[in-house]
Amino acid sequence: MRATLMFGAGDVRVENVPDPELRQPTDAIVRVVRTCICGSDLHPYHTQPASADGVRMGHEFLGVVEDLGSEVSGLKRGDLVVAPFAFSDNTCEFCREGLHTSCTSGGFFSEAQSEALRVPQAQGTLVKLPVAEDSELLPSLLTLADVYGTGYHAAVKAGVNERTTVTVIGDGAVGLLAVLSAKQLGAERIILMGRHQTRTDLGREFGATDVVAERGEEGIAKVRELTGGFGTHTVLEAVGYRAAYDQAVGVVRPGGVISRVGVPQYEEAPVGFGSLFGPNITLNGGPAPVRAYIDALLPDVLDGRVEPGKVFDRTVTLDEVPDGYRAMDDRESLKVLVRP
């Protein structure tokens, strides 16, 4: 079958690879119906060391169950399913606490930009979708695999509610869906920091009340000006660069929360008296336990009350995936949907 491999920074190819096979009785094989390229895929696209064998790519997919291990129940061949970007048994102590990304039998998918893949812990991981393979809802349903759940995680961890003001840093798919999530959780004032107008326009459609295009000190000053000088109660950081962290520290209100879901491209950052400690700022977030949110988010997607799939602005075939990476990296495309 065909699958996407990255052979180094900027070097994405679609090649023939062996078909996936069941290895554990808890596995399933899923034929991919929709997958996509993630903003976080651009990090290795910039930094991946060159390798002869390449590395399989992709962690977001929905598809049809083709085969099932003997210990998987509740699913059957032909089911249309969506998977969170992390697989998990959904029964361990961390899963029971809603932290599926720390599942003791879990891990992260990395082979989804392909025709098919093996799904470990299939019973705990896959969620059956009550629609047909040709449903117009597929793009929105695919966002449950990562970007919608990730934006929602940012808003939940920040404690967004009707009394909290919100700044969202980043106008990528996760940032825009953090706006949507904050709105769903009742926020009335949502400031979106982003400088690509087509994206921030979608942010306004999702619920942003203000857009700040400036960055760095200028952007911080603007947010403070909009919030009586103090910044917002919550800051949802959906970028992952150190500059975004510094911006978050600059716009968060004393006693507030910085919730990060952009994968940090740094290890150390300011946390001392002059940044987090003095004003009693909370820093949280991490890889979103998307599995924990699918059940809650699914009904509004099925009803069409929300349309998170609007973040997809281009659709490609599997063979066109390399150009999809290029388009996202060039900011020509916000998020690329793939129909294998």
Add this chain to the structure above:
Amino acid sequence: MRATLMFGAGDVRVENVPDPELRQPTDAIVRVVRTCICGSDLHPYHTQPASADGVRMGHEFLGVVEDLGSEVSGLKRGDLVVAPFAFSDNTCEFCREGLHTSCTSGGFFSEAQSEALRVPQAQGTLVKLPVAEDSELLPSLLTLADVYGTGYHAAVKAGVNERTTVTVIGDGAVGLLAVLSAKQLGAERIILMGRHQTRTDLGREFGATDVVAERGEEGIAKVRELTGGFGTHTVLEAVGYRAAYDQAVGVVRPGGVISRVGVPQYEEAPVGFGSLFGPNITLNGGPAPVRAYIDALLPDVLDGRVEPGKVFDRTVTLDEVPDGYRAMDDRESLKVLVRP
């Protein structure tokens, strides 16, 4: 009057200074009945640059109101009062949220190791104590000014309750009172990391169920061993050195909280995928808004149900304060009470 001044690292003197005077109609003058030396005073004791004029010291006190500005109500001359280490108006939007350390009219005391001092925002700051000036409860009541409220803040911010396991890092007064606070909030498993047995013995008396004397990687391994390999849900960091931060990251359970109240002696620290982000750790804490907790903590102190004053193991006169600093710095004394 006599007051403590620090003229540089290791150079503490008690000298004559002008008597305090009312400056604002919201001020009070308080004669100090008890003050003390704080673990955080040892940081400048190690690092303060030399100066000709010296810097006034001390932020913990209880005393008797001697004079009041025209706009202070609810207090009268002769009242015995305790003050949180930060003064605040108790009415601004941050005070109303319980974040008195970020009061828009607030600040930190720094002249309490003396015979008397001026108290800004007296009405919002001072809390009347229903005991006499010779009460045996004074040491415990004095801990409401800082160390007890600070330990309590650590436990509250960490979300300690009967279902959370707790690690307390540091066997200083704040660490020990973080143990006491965690116990009050219902924690059943409290691991105290400290290596001074007289102190950890008091920690056990306050509620610690386990003591880990090892530090660094060895200490981390010990705590993990005690907790099924995962660490504790909450970590209360009451030291402030970077090594204590690293230890906190090492012993916190995925999805857990590191709550810091030790004043950070570092600005940058790891917060990336390998430390906080990957396992969805929350980092919070800061200077404790002690004023917010006094009303809740006072009854148990008055009833003798808790005796936080046990952290004082030496009492000195004002003129003996320099030796008190030395004794605390030499670990000869846990916490020094001062009777001016």
